[in-house]
Amino acid sequence: MFELGVVFLLGLLWGSFANVVIYRWPRQESFVFGRSHCPHCKALVSWWQNIPVLSFLILGGKCRSCGQKISRRYPLVELLTGMIFLAIYWKYGMSWSTLEYFIFGFGLVTVSFIDLDHMLLPDIFTLPGIGIGLIGAYLNPERSFQNAWLGVLVGGGILWSVAVIYYALRKREGMGGGDIKLLAWIGAILGLSSIPVVLLFASLWGSFFGILMSLRSKDGAQTAIPFGPYLALGALFYLFFGEEVITWYFSHLLPP
Ligand SMILES: [Zn+2]
Structure with missing residues (x-):
């Protein structure tokens, strides 16, 4: 119980730092x-x-000085990061993977909120993320290096192809380069097998909220929505429920 409290507190502190980065980086x-x-x-x-x-x-x-309201998002980001840290420790215990997932979780929270605010996934987070993810896979005996670099290649490659095809058809950019690098980062940490689950999750929720937002706005379906937060949610979903989803898939949907 004590160590769970320490992990939660650690998550809150990193959430507090995430707030600083989200506000100051842009x-x-x-x-x-x-x-x-x-x-x-x-x-x-x-x-x-x-x-x-x-x-x-x-x-x-x-x-306290001017009485201006402080955004409720600050404590929410802190609580969110605290809960992500807690869930990671709960699931993966005291391990090298837990340490890697802490960094990954902090990164996902940070880039998601920057993307929400500015429609931007800065290279300064995603590129080192890919690098650190690959080095981690190489050093961490709990992870497979081959699974990681295949994850980078296929994750980045799929969204890159989507971007190229979309541009060829519509003559304007639909998929940002940041999304490509974010999915490559996710692939570096969670491996090749995570890519279909993360993509499916992100596309379903992304289009659901996209349709909801375009129904509410007057200019129809042209409202641009950031895709990064959906990819990040998909990655967290896979981090906590990935094994269950894959086991369920192979036991129910594939012929024996
Ligand atoms: Zn003030």
């Missing part, structure tokens, strides 16, 4: 140096106002 501010400040009145945030989730509750969701 504004080209350093996310290592410089104290946090209120985006509205620029008042510095003291340490006790910087405790994950708790400070938001103590402050009543408002800046």
Whole structure:
């Protein structure tokens, strides 16, 4: 029980750091140096106002200097990261894979929210992600290196082909280069077998919400939606339920 508490706390702290990166990266501010400040009145945030989730509750969701509302997304990102860390530890225990999945989970949260805000999946996260994922697969005896590089190749390759075909047919960009690199990153961590599950999951939910959003907006189906968060959700789904899905598939849908 104690170690679960420690893991959850660790997740909250990394979630807090994710908030900093999500906010500062697109504004080209350093996310290592410089104290946090209120985006509205620029008042510095003291340490006790910087405790994950708790400070938001103590402050009543408002800046202490100017009274401006603090976005509810900050504690949500912290809780989300905390829960992802907890679920990873719950499933994979004390192992090298758990350490790799912590980094991966933190990365997925960070790039998903940057993509939601700016329709952008920065290379500075996805490319090192692929590299670290491959090095991890090579060093970690619990993972297969071949499965990882095939995951990069097939994951990236499929979305790259989709992008090329879409461009040839519609003469405009439909699939961003960031999505291609994100799925390659997912392939590097979760392996080749994850790619069909992640893609199916992301496409189903992506088109479901895409249709929902286009019904609500007036200009119809032209509303651009970021695909990155759906790929990230698909990756988390595979991380926690992948084995079950594949076992179920082979026992029910394939002839014996
Ligand atoms: Zn303020």
